[in-house]
Amino acid sequence: MTRVFNFSAGPATLPESVLRQAADEMLDWRGSGMSVMEMSHRGKEFISIHAEAESLLRELLGVPANYKVLFLQGGAIGENAIVPMNMLRGRASADYIDTGEWSKKSIKEAKKYCKVNVAASSEAGGYASVPRQDTWKLDPDAAYVHICSNETIGGVEYHWTPDTGDVPLVADMSSNFMSRPVDVGRYGLIYGGAQKNVGPAGVTMVIVRDDLIGQALPITPSAFDYKIQADNDSMFNTPPTYTIYIAGLVFNWIKAQGGLKAMEAHNRKKAAVLYDHLETTSFFYNPVAREDRSLMNVPFKLRDESLDESFLKGAQARGMVQLKGHRSVGGMRASIYNAMPIEGVEALVEYMKEFEVSHG
Numbered sequence: 001m002t003r004v005f006n007f008s009a010g011p012a013t014l015p016e017s018v019l020r021q022a023a024d025e026m027l028d029w030r031g032s033g034m035s036v037m038e039m040s041h042r043g044k045e046f047i048s049i050h051a052e053a054e055s056l057l058r059e060l061l062g063v064p065a066n067y068k069v070l071f072l073q074g075g076a077i078g079e080n081a082i083v084p085m086n087m088l089r090g091r092a093s094a095d096y097i098d099t100g101e102w103s104k105k106s107i108k109e110a111k112k113y114c115k116v117n118v119a120a121s122s123e124a125g126g127y128a129s130v131p132r133q134d135t136w137k138l139d140p141d142a143a144y145v146h147i148c149s150n151e152t153i154g155g156v157e158y159h160w161t162p163d164t165g166d167v168p169l170v171a172d173m174s175s176n177f178m179s180r181p182v183d184v185g186r187y188g189l190i191y192g193g194a195q196k197n198v199g200p201a202g203v204t205m206v207i208v209r210d211d212l213i214g215q216a217l218p219i220t221p222s223a224f225d226y227k228i229q230a231d232n233d234s235m236f237n238t239p240p241t242y243t244i245y246i247a248g249l250v251f252n253w254i255k256a257q258g259g260l261k262a263m264e265a266h267n268r269k270k271a272a273v274l275y276d277h278l279e280t281t282s283f284f285y286n287p288v289a290r291e292d293r294s295l296m297n298v299p300f301k302l303r304d305e306s307l308d309e310s311f312l313k314g315a316q317a318r319g320m321v322q323l324k325g326h327r328s329v330g331g332m333r334a335s336i337y338n339a340m341p342i343e344g345v346e347a348l349v350e351y352m353k354e355f356e357v358s359h360g
């Protein structure tokens with residue numbers, strides 16, 4: 001068996017030990033005589049798996065007691081509609097900060113449900129930075145302020161937490177969730193899909209302050225009403241059971257690595273290997289402002305784009321895959337989530353150096 005270094009932006013690489021444990025437990029989960037995917041979601045075995053996943057998530061992130069943790073379906077793209085349906089709470093508009101492709105998608109969808117005020121945008125600068133908060137034109141009557149904490153395509157990340165006063169801060173954390181500690185109490189709502197840092201696609205995690213729920217628009221599908229799901233322990237409908245199980249294994253793995261502080265230190269070290277190299281060369285470049293560079297997704301381009309294909313081919317031959325940049329931006333993108341070992345990033349930089357010598 002040969003495993004590659006998989007730089008996919010998502011679904012993404014998972015810790016090998018988690019995959020091995022899942023394989024070991026595939027046919028008979030801990031003496032139950034069943035695979036997790038064959039269990040009733042209402043049986044005591046799965047209830048214990050679900051409860052453990054939630055309690056690990058709460059422990060790792062330090063989620064305050066007045067926040068609900070929901071495991072839903074529909075993905076972060078689904079949440080782009082589900083958030084306004086639940087969070088408008090009788091108000092007419094919401095503020096959105098536009099930092100790239102994922103913010104733009106959130107804005108477009110929210111416009112179906114409310115008036116959207118784009119309070120700040122980095123579009124004019126090619127989405128190469130996060131607008132400083134003193135430039136934001138926030139509306140004190142907004143239902144909430146929405147940010148994307150890590151733009152997976154553009155490689156732009158917030159390394160600070162906005163202060164939105166009494167207006168709840170809502171964050172799409174899909175691609176940096178569980179990559180570092182978060183002060184959950186400063187957010188009204190955090191959401192994200194699993195397939196970047198947490199597990200296979202299929203579960204959407206929502207962390208929401210409990211006083212904000214219970215006022216969903218009447219048109220909200222019951223399965224996407226946070227209050228209904230919270231009252232039913234996320235089991236109003238059948239939850240994505242197997243994905244929740246793998247997420248629990250990943251949370252245990254994060255805990256064994258030393259928790260989110262250790263995860264962040266590891267992620268900083270990994271990202272520095274790549275960004276430091278990008279500083280030393282003009283053959284490759286990354287357009288993002290230094291202080292806003294993502295620790296998770298590192299887009300980079302070759303000055304000579306005609307070499308792109310040959311760079312990707314050579315990478316593939318060395319067991320490094322999924323480095324092609326998103327179709328909207330081109331070039332390369334290395335996604336280096338929690339489960340990417342530092343050896344993968346070092347191998348990539350070694351290859352970049354070799355490629356530059358032979359083609360520069």
Ligand SMILES: *Cc1c(COP(=O)(O)O)cnc(C)c1O
Pocket residue numbers: 010074075076077078102148150151152172173174175193196
């Ligand atoms: C991957 C991603 C999404 C999309 O998630 P889906 O599961 O496809 O709905 C949304 N936002 C961000 C920031 C992402 O990285």
